[in-house]
Amino acid sequence: MLQNSDKRFRILVFEQNKSGQSKVKGIQEVASALFSISRQEIESSLPTVLDETEDYLPRKIEADLVLDYLKHPDLSLDLAVTCKKLGIPVVASGRKLLNKWAWTPPVCCALPRSAGCGLYSEMFGYPEFEVELEEDRIRDIQVKRGAPCGATWKCVQQLPGMRPAEAVEKIGLRLQFSCTANPAGWDPIKGKSPVHLAADIHAAALKLALRKAGRRG
Secondary structure: OOOOOOOOEEEEEEEEOOOOHHHHHHHHHHHOOOEEEEEEEEOOOOOOOOOOOOOOOOOOOOOOEEEEEOOOHHHHHHHHHHHHHHOOOEEOOOOOOOOOOOEOOOOHHHOOHHHOOOHHHHHEOOOEEEEEEEOOEEEEEEEEEEOOOOHHHHHOOOOOOOOHHHHHHHHHHHHHHHOOOOOOOOEOOOOEOHHHHHHHHHHHHHHHHHHHHHHHO
């Protein structure tokens, strides 16, 4: 790979019909100075089965991380194979791939810090909050880590002044207005969509931060 003269962390986004647009926008809004984002758009209508993907995927990839928002499973599988050979980590949220090189959390805000995706997994994934309490109300709340779509930062803006129990209830509701996960991806076993799962994840993360704040107080 060529030496990176730009000190920013390089992300290459693979998408179909702008499927990664909301994540790119969120990352840029939260930390544009830290990330250099390129996009590989595949707009062609594709057959159900792709025996050969060379016409759609580049042979060379120069990036610190690949985000896979492709819709076609054959493209995703071959992309993961290529990235494994190059030693480039891949995050393919909501996907089910046979190649275990790619991280496939059910939603983008479920990526663990341990994913080892460099600066990206330090800033984005399972949310982390730092809360200050004053007289059983939230005085201040800071987002230390959150969803790449930016929903985490948006859903906490009105929480200061609330009591902890109210804030835990409200964060899930507010998250659903900002979350860009596909609400149609309903899980019949769990009875929840990706948006509902993201809301539960944020509520659980806030509960943890509130317990820590209570111990400090």
